[in-house]
Amino acid sequence: MINKLKSVLSDPEHRHTAINAGIALAIRVLGAGMAFIFNLIIARQLGAEQAGYFFLSLAIAMLLSAAAKLGFDNTVLRFTGANANNGVTVKSILNFALKYSLPVALVIAVLLYLLAPFIATELFSKPQMANSLAFIAPAIVxxxxxAIIAMSLQGxxxxxxxxxxxxIAHFLLCGAAVLILNTSTANTTALYLSLSLGVTASFFYWIALKSLNNRGNTVNANELWQSARPNWVIILMSQAVQWSAPIIIGVYLVAEQVAYFSVAQRIALLTSFILMAVNLVVAPKFAAFKAADNMDGIRKTALFSVRLLTLSALPIVLFMLLLPEFLMGLFGEQFKQGALILQILVIGQAVNVITGSVGFLLQMTGNERDMRLVTIISGCGVLVSVPLFTSLYGVIGAAAATAFFISLQNLLAVYFVKKRLGFNTLKFWQKI
Known part of the structure; x- marks a missing residue:
């Protein structure tokens, strides 16, 4: 076993993937811990009802920001990964994406701010949520x-x-403000989050442009738009799968049920933080391999990363499945009602992990249209099934529908990876 491990790690690409995945995982652990603590602070400081208003407002902001990005986040990652050593090109890609996405985000934020009372009262029948919706509107920008700046740095x-x-940064700033100022309302917390995001974006934009070299040329706008258009649908549908359930629950059920689902969802997402860490390393590698027409490098890196993911995530999945009441109870005694919700959502995230980085595999290799089809199927499935199952079975029905379509999305992506790239990521035991 040890000799086999040494043999695998003797490959410089596998060694680079393992080392950088380890670094990314360590930082991701910090990030996951920060997100967990942030959600814990919100639940305990605000209580179930106010936390429900905040998480519902945040889900709306997340979904609207996905629309505002116009698909440029993964496009920035792909083209930056292929031009990582050319500073002029990297800067051109980032500024091009921000130039078009931020004005759209600003328009959407203004509309949300103006329409907040109407949305809270007429759509959700929760007039108390109007202020939190209005105050979280700037967070869309x-x-x-x-998201776009982080993708540039990742590339x-x-x-x-x-x-x-x-x-990490905006959760850290917002959580600190909530604790220090002893905040107990959703609207004030939403305002702090918006301010924290403004500070975070400004600081990391400066970091992203710092110390870039003078190599490369300005980017071809047509190439970026050709990639961004299918990516926009992919991101929008993926976010719909992820964030539409809390919004739909908010329409049908009381704020406390939104809080239970949102907390369970955020705990379940800790299952896939290892996938996110590995994605940070392998996604730009896929783009670089594709640019060099190195298909064997793509296959080896993809299969090696799935092995890392499966071995790392299994203990976390088992822990969450066996001790859901303990984990939910950390957020307050009443949150134990969400134990079954957590177990259902964890199963969906487990499938997400064991299929590997299939979404990035398709997007970074120029197969965005296949991923677009996959996300349209899963996104439309969620938008149809979650309202139906929520009305019939409550929050449990919403969790089951969400977990099913998260699993379906990844399994369909596995099929297209096999079709386009010639290997199956589920067969991670095959020889690399």
């Missing part, structure tokens, strides 16, 4: 900015900056 393998930019 911040969420769009940090250059700057994991130490990329992960805090997208997943």
């Amino acid at each position: 911040g969420l769009s900015a940090v 250059r393998h700057n994991l130490i900056a990329s992960i805090p930019c997208q997943n």
Whole structure:
């Protein structure tokens, strides 16, 4: 076993993947811990009802920011990964994406701010949520900015900056403000999050442009748009799968049920933080291999990464499946009602992990249209099934529908990876 491991790690690409995945995982652990603590702070400081209003407002902001990014986040990752050593090109790609996405985000944020009372009262029948919706509206601009900036940093393998930019800094700032100022309402928390995202985006934009070299040329706008258009649908549908369930639950059920589902969902997402860490390393590698027409490098890196993921995630999945009440109870006694929700969502995330980086495999190798079809199927499935199952079976039905379509999305992507690239990521035991 040890000799086999040494043989695998003797390959410089596998060694680079393992080492950088380890670094990314360490930072991701910090990020996952910060996100967990942030959710814990929100649940305990605000209580189930106010936490429900905040998480519902955040889900709406996340979904709207996905629309505002116009698909440029993964496009920035792909083209930056292929031009990581050309500073002029990297800067051109980042600024091009921000130039088009941030104005769209600003327009959407203004509309949400103005329509917040109507949305809260007429759509959700929760007039108390109007202020939290209004105060979280600026976060749409911040969420769009940090996602695109983080992808630029990731494409250059700057994991130490990329992960805090997208997943740590704004949670740290907002959580600290909630604790220090003893906040107990959703609207004030939403305001702090919006301000925290503004600070985070400004700081990491400066980091992203710092110390770039003068090599390369400005980017071809047509190439970026050709990639961004299918990516926009992919991101929008993927976010619909991820964030539409809390919104739909908010329409049909009380705020407390939104809080239970949201907390369970965020705990379940810890299962896939290892996948996210590995994605940070392998996604730009896939783009670089594709640019060099090295299909064997893509296959070996993909299969090696699935082995890392399966071995790393299994203990976490088992822990969550066996001790759901303990984990939910950390957020308050009443949150134990969400134990079954957590178990259902963990199964969906487990399938997400064991299939590997199939989404990035398709997107980074120029097969965005296949991934677009996959996400349209899963996204439409969620948008149809979650309202139906929520009305029939409550929050448990919403969790089951969400987990099913997360699993389906990844299994369909496995099929297209096999069709386009010639290997099956589920057969991770095959010879590399």
